[in-house]
Amino acid sequence: MLRVVVGQAEGLETEEVVAAVISQCERQLEGVAPRAGIVIVAGAFEPSRVAAAIRERWPALALIGCGSSGVMSSAQGYSQDAIGLTLLASDTIAMRAGLGRACSLDPADAVQRALTEARAGAGAQERVCIALTDPLRTSSTEVLSALSGQAADGCVLFGGAAGAPWGIGATGPVQIFGDEVVSDAIVVLLLSGPVEVAHCVENSWSPVGEPQEVTKATGELVERIGERTALDFYQYYLGPHSRPAIEFPLAVFEERDAGRYYLRVPKSYDASTGAVRYAGVIPEGARVQLTEAVRDKMLVQTGRSIRAAAQQLDAAPAAALVFSCAIRSQILGTKAAAEVDVVVESLPRVPLLGFYALGEIAPLLARTCSTMHNATLVAVLLREAGAPASSPTPEAPAPPAQVAPPVLSAALLRRKLERAEQQRARLEEYRDLNNAMLRTIGAEIERSRQQIAAQNAELRQLNDALAREKQRSEELLLNILPREVAQELKRTGHVQPVYYESVTVLFTDFKGFTRISSQLSPRALIDELDYFFSAFDELVARRGLEKLKTIGDAYMAAGGIPIANESHALDAVQTAWDIQAFMAEEARRRARSGRPRWELRVGINTGPLMAGVIGHRKFAYDIWGDTVNIAARLESAGEAGRINLSRATYERVAGSFRCTSRGLLPVKNADPVDMYFVDGPRAPAHAARLEER
Numbered sequence: 001m002l003r004v005v006v007g008q009a010e011g012l013e014t015e016e017v018v019a020a021v022i023s024q025c026e027r028q029l030e031g032v033a034p035r036a037g038i039v040i041v042a043g044a045f046e047p048s049r050v051a052a053a054i055r056e057r058w059p060a061l062a063l064i065g066c067g068s069s070g071v072m073s074s075a076q077g078y079s080q081d082a083i084g085l086t087l088l089a090s091d092t093i094a095m096r097a098g099l100g101r102a103c104s105l106d107p108a109d110a111v112q113r114a115l116t117e118a119r120a121g122a123g124a125q126e127r128v129c130i131a132l133t134d135p136l137r138t139s140s141t142e143v144l145s146a147l148s149g150q151a152a153d154g155c156v157l158f159g160g161a162a163g164a165p166w167g168i169g170a171t172g173p174v175q176i177f178g179d180e181v182v183s184d185a186i187v188v189l190l191l192s193g194p195v196e197v198a199h200c201v202e203n204s205w206s207p208v209g210e211p212q213e214v215t216k217a218t219g220e221l222v223e224r225i226g227e228r229t230a231l232d233f234y235q236y237y238l239g240p241h242s243r244p245a246i247e248f249p250l251a252v253f254e255e256r257d258a259g260r261y262y263l264r265v266p267k268s269y270d271a272s273t274g275a276v277r278y279a280g281v282i283p284e285g286a287r288v289q290l291t292e293a294v295r296d297k298m299l300v301q302t303g304r305s306i307r308a309a310a311q312q313l314d315a316a317p318a319a320a321l322v323f324s325c326a327i328r329s330q331i332l333g334t335k336a337a338a339e340v341d342v343v344v345e346s347l348p349r350v351p352l353l354g355f356y357a358l359g360e361i362a363p364l365l366a367r368t369c370s371t372m373h374n375a376t377l378v379a380v381l382l383r384e385a386g387a388p389a390s391s392p393t394p395e396a397p398a399p400p401a402q403v404a405p406p407v408l409s410a411a412l413l414r415r416k417l418e419r420a421e422q423q424r425a426r427l428e429e430y431r432d433l434n435n436a437m438l439r440t441i442g443a444e445i446e447r448s449r450q451q452i453a454a455q456n457a458e459l460r461q462l463n464d465a466l467a468r469e470k471q472r473s474e475e476l477l478l479n480i481l482p483r484e485v486a487q488e489l490k491r492t493g494h495v496q497p498v499y500y501e502s503v504t505v506l507f508t509d510f511k512g513f514t515r516i517s518s519q520l521s522p523r524a525l526i527d528e529l530d531y532f533f534s535a536f537d538e539l540v541a542r543r544g545l546e547k548l549k550t551i552g553d554a555y556m557a558a559g560g561i562p563i564a565n566e567s568h569a570l571d572a573v574q575t576a577w578d579i580q581a582f583m584a585e586e587a588r589r590r591a592r593s594g595r596p597r598w599e600l601r602v603g604i605n606t607g608p609l610m611a612g613v614i615g616h617r618k619f620a621y622d623i624w625g626d627t628v629n630i631a632a633r634l635e636s637a638g639e640a641g642r643i644n645l646s647r648a649t650y651e652r653v654a655g656s657f658r659c660t661s662r663g664l665l666p667v668k669n670a671d672p673v674d675m676y677f678v679d680g681p682r683a684p685a686h687a688a689r690l691e692e693r
Helices: 014-029 047-057 107-119 140-150 230-238 295-310 326-346 410-480 483-492 513-518 522-542 568-593 626-636 647-653 684-692
Strands: 003-010 036-042 062-067 071-073 077-079 082-089 094-100 126-133 156-161 175-177 180-182 186-192 195-202 206-218 221-225 250-253 261-264 266-270 275-278 287-292 319-325 352-357 360-363 370-373 377-384 498-511 546-551 554-559 599-614 620-624 643-646 657-667 670-681
Touching (some): 003 014, 003 071, 003 352, 036 047, 036 186, 036 352, 047 062, 047 175, 047 180, 062 094, 062 126, 077 326, 082 319, 082 352, 094 107, 107 140, 126 140, 126 195, 126 377, 140 186, 140 370, 156 195, 156 352, 156 377, 175 186, 195 295, 206 230, 230 275, 230 287, 261 370, 295 326, 319 326, 319 360, 326 352, 498 568, 498 626, 522 546, 522 568, 546 620, 554 568, 568 599, 568 643, 568 647, 568 670, 599 647, 626 643, 626 657, 643 647, 647 657
Parallel strands (some): 036 062, 319 352, 599 643
Antiparallel strands (some): 003 082, 062 175, 071 077, 156 360, 175 180, 206 221, 250 261, 319 377, 599 620, 657 670
């Protein structure tokens, strides 16, 4: 069973504070031996002495940790002068730590060495990886890329870039592995076995302005956003300031989900080129948007996100790890402690430890690859899979608001007051800058709105005209080619000929057309043909046949192309029957008015053929093969008012239509063909019995 305890204490003397933390954890463990631990050092403590004291008490402990500008926990809340420690014990979950040195020289090799060490003796595939990187000496994005490529399938990556304590003389990020303080390294803790995990990513910054596309970027360096340089992009929205402000991160939207985004904080810029370097990779082509923070909104969203993450688990979590951002705590200022209260209150009775990183690692969405985040709070919830809801993990200490405040020494109090003054000065500067920026943004947005409104009106007119032209072009193309063929032509610029095993071809021709045409004016003749062929078009489309062309008074269609189907023969014969029924009704109407009667022959054949587009300029969809030729011969060998079938077609429709055999009849330029006249549809019940046979 997974058992987790948390200790945290404030002070100035390293030995006293770490001893208090160890004592807190010992009381909660009640004799249980922990297997792994994570320690956070925030304040003017000596990290090596902290690590040595913890390892002296638990020599076999797989211990990792780092420095930070602040620590948070369920034991004491928020502090910038504290040591925090969480210990994990389990008889089913393997916990192993690993270290990869000289990460800046070869991140992939360092990651491989860290994972190899952590996997030794684990006995099971890792399910969760907690990673701590050195952002000063190595690109955390490169390290994460190597981790993603080498971690086991299904392993979820979390963690953060180590920070530096607030103490005087801190020269950079601090990493802890065992009883050793390291730098330029990758430190990992692997959890293997029945681990269930849920998490949330809460950035809380709200996008402002219009979304733009990153048009030129290499890794962390962005040169152009939309039509502007990256520096001009900031100045367009924020005014002519000398630098991009870290208080306004860039939202980078996910391709898979247009509503999801991760944040990137600007680190530096080049005034001569207008390029901006960010604390993480921004891919070229990404959609981005400037953001701003509203502190009260951040607190509400944080609690909502953490509670939603807890609901993803089968039961209450046994532990929570929180990786927040140092910039986030800077923006929150005096409300940083309030956010920690929200986190603790959202996870009642859950042991929790967190720190402020210089970059956070987590998947943006569940079951996706992890990414680097900036200005973001990541909460990771852990429990043993299959464990009962009533976990033996001891009850976590009450939220900070319910704990009596510790007695502070005068020196520690002075340090807190000095830091508070520094933070207050920064917040005043930020507030003034924010107000100026908001005024600039408001003015720019209004001017942009007016410009956009005018442009949109013009664009709508152009788009409407373009849409009408496109619609006309589409309709014209679809009148020439089948939809599927037209789409292939638009997509590739050409149409590949296709071989079909079985297609049914329908030919019609008017009897005595030469005599009828001699009695009509050219205009009247065209009108008559248009009348009949338009009616044929409707009947052909109703049954799903494809009209191919007309040649003089001949009409040609086919079933089973361009999309093959099993009903093409029946569809074609039924269409022919409908056409002849239409011709018979038309003949009766014309007889009553004394107008000339038009009679039609129909020939139908089924078989293989090729279909495709002829030509490269004036396109025509056509079919070729003996099947086509025989269909034309069947029409010629037919009789007015009748439908003449080949045996191949007859065998496919005999269950649905009554037919009369005509025997083998000669046709031009081909062997004799076994022909059948269609007498009419069978009764439904009779047709069903034939189908059963």
